[in-house]
Amino acid sequence: MNNSNAVVGKFALDSLTIGMYENEMVVYREYIQNSTDAIDRAVELGWIASLEESQIDITIDKDNKIIKIRDNGVGISNQNVSSTLKDIGNSSKDYSVNRGFRGIGRLAGTAYCKKLSFITSTRNEDKCSIVTWDCEKLKELLKPNLNNELDLVQVIDACVSVEEVSEDIEKHYFEVKLEGIDDKNNLLDEYRVKMYLAQVAPIEIDSRKFYYYSDLKDGIKKYMNENEIPIEEYPIQINRRRITKLYSTVIKGKDNDHIVAVRKMIIKDENDNKLAFLWYGERRIGKGRINDDDIAGIRFRKNNIMIGNADTVSKLFGDSESQKRFNKYYIGEIYILEKNIIPNARRDDFEDSYYYSIVKEEMTKITKELILVARKMSDRNNADDKIEKAEKKLDEIKIKLEKKRLTQEEKEVLEKEVEDINNKLEENKKIKENASQRLNELGRKTIVNNLEIEKKTSETQGKVKDLTKKLQDDDFKGNNQNPLKGISRDIQKTVRGILKILEKEIEAEKYDTIEEKIYDFVHKNKR
Template sequence: MTTTQQPTAPAAASGAQPVVRRAHIGSYVLETLTVGMYGEPRHAIREYIQNAYDSIRRARRSKWLEPAKGSVTITLDDLASTLTIEDDGTGISAATAWSVLSSVGASSKDRRQQAGFRGIGRLAGIAYCDELRFVTKYAGETTETTVTFDCVRLRAAMDPDRSAGEDIQDLLAAAVTDKPRAVPPSEAPSHYMRVIMDGLSEAPEEITDVALLRTYLVQTSPADFNKDFPFTERIRALAIDAGQPLEPIEINLVHRRIDEGGQTEDGLDVADDPLEEVGSGYGAPPQPAITIDTYEIRKPYLSSVKPANRNAVKLQNIRGIRDEATPPKWWGWIGTHQVLGALTDEGRGLRVRVRDIQIDGTVITDGMFASIRPTYARFNEWHIGEIHVVCADAIPNARRDGFEENATWLAIQAELSPTLKDLASKTYKASSGRSKIKKLAEKVETYLAAASQAIGPTITMDEQQELIAEARVVSGEIADAASQDLISAEDAEALTALTARVNSTRRRIEDVEVVRPGETAITMSPADAMSVVYETLADMLDPALYRRVRRRIEEELARRQT
């Protein structure tokens, strides 16, 4: 019988403790989980909002917050060069704050109940700031804990040109510190988490531009619908029916910006405040004027949608969709509106969400449309709607820009396929109609140009008949386009205008004097024509007869004019 010898640890000297082995995990792993993790920098902010969302929902279940309460405030401070994400969720106890926040790839969260579960999202900010601070407090405690990541030190350890791959545990022990702070007993009931990204000098524009940040937040966050969106209650009912009610939270984006030419914090105009002048000799440093803008973050859907180069059209209704399983793996809604073209709305395109947090942008559903036909990917932007994946076996990947390609996710895509094919078919017809109308407009312009060139004081019979026949053909094509089911009121009006222009030109052609075959059209003025007649008579008649004939012609013309 053959036996396999198992490797053993090196023998310890007699009486010595056994040698303990520890695998070396280099700091380059941290680069994969931070700088190399997200192609979209704003995904780092989404990770903190996702953690805040889970914490707020826990606080609601623990009765620390009322069912509909809970908020996140994102503050971009240009003067301090910080971005802060603060929530009133449960926070983390002082006893576990350092171990929880410094752990990598470890989380006690249940992925079947919570949005985040891998334990790497909290590291996302390391890539974009000089110092990352977590300030947290747990309800009932009188200690606030600040855990600080030295991001400059950590990024240097990730750089192969500057580091030899320092052990990740030694690195985190040196670069991550915690500091407790006692709070008054009156503050013991409070609970919160404050994530501060400090030192944004090298952060990308997506994080430091408030407009880009706002656009991202309204698309991705678990916020409520806009107040004038008419179908909120319908969608909430669909979610309840699917077994996973929506649990929106209040989200606000605050921008503290330097106001050039505005007022200082003491209310004086910058131009009139002597303390604003550097080196003014008054002893106080200049204080830049600060303006604070606050944006309420809500999902971007409104009561209308705006196609490109078109007027806004009313969102007529929504259509609920879901799979047939019990409980369902997914559910969703699709807006019903006049399909006129690609939309320009912030929420355009069908978007996939898990725990009401968007997974990437529209890339996932673009790909589903493209699987029907590659050119159909563009049709996604002609629609609005959401697809909520509720089955825990459909697992978002680590970057949360897609899903793990397992059997459940493949089944969900297959189940969505008939709905997307129906949308693609209707969109294709509408797109073809738009293309046909554009071609008709070009055809009418070509016809009108040719007719304008042919129309004069007279026209040959062949030219007249040819232009009239062409007018009838063009008018027939316009009438055919106007009879299509998906024609919009705007397009119908445009087609009516084209018909009127063609008919007007046709009537002009019919009114022009026709030169019969064998006839010669006279195109000069009557006076010039009479001059030619008189010159011809003068050449053919003797002078006396010419004068009598000319006088008779002039008398006859005068008589007929009266």
């Protein structure tokens, strides 16, 4: 047997940087999750009083093409700097506690800048360590068919330098500095970075926009505290402006639609261990999917960092696109609590495991009910739309009776039309009642003013009764007034001729509007 030492080729590094992630924005996520781990340790040691006193400050300098991400976590000791910041996939972090544990996330920035520096110090050391990756040289050495004799270790040694400078013995921090960032990506676009991190980062919800979060009576935060679910929120600033999640009580782009309640539940295993915590918002109207993709859809989170996106959870709504789309009728989050449910390397889903299978199974049961609720709300909304159109049609007929002289034949046509409209009204009211009843059975909070509904129903029935009575009255001929009274006979004849042509050529609704405008025009311009 030929024994030889295995060699890790230099191209493995390429796979662990640009080949690992779906877009450049994950650079922020990777460094922020490392910051949160360092802050947690600083809180544990008593160096920081609480998470609220922690700091994660992002500076985006577009003019100079520089990004800095700095935290006041424990930092890294001078003794461990080289092994921690040069080794690959050799992290000492505990996967069950830490967010970043594979030891590859810090490499994310190498693909998008010319120089990547890690600047750090820890308490009780008078040194600051600076580890610098020459990313331009790294890219040159990783080119195919060049420097093939170099392995991964040799490439890293050629591209990485370490230096020390003096520092205050009490200071503890870690800073990532990316210099010479490529203009082609969005890393320097402050607005896009904010919108990305507002979805992904472990930050709080703004209670001024979404009061269901901190509601003292029945809020999400209160529920989490009562059930001992950790609240992992860190103050993150971009160019000195603190960012929060984007959830709002008002549904953008949906008239009069807003969140009227929040459902909360805990998913457990057979031993009553907490695996996940779910919250989602119930909408007042729920007319179609939410068009704002920054909040639409229930999303997974682990340690309050988003895993995947809304599409990751959409798969639990069903296999077909017609089922998956229902996720975006809702807003919400699933916080994974079980330490053995581990994000995959790309952090776009979780590794398959026994506990994750339980979460997916329970969520599939929940999504079936969510689909049913969405469909029943759709039935109710469609019925509402048809009722509104029918009532509008009754008003148009009423106006026609007040303005137009009718023949017996026209009266009979209108009487039949009123009868058909009334039948549609009754049919859709029944559909609405059934849908509302089913929603109530499902525990869906509905905003209904019964007195207003009864009043509206009574008014509609009165309209139908009044119109039917008039149209069945042989003596009723509609409006007996001549709308062209006072206009010369020649002009009256011409106008009526034009109106007869229009009546045959255009829709009734348009005709009525044009007819009225023509009468107004003739009277205003009579000589």
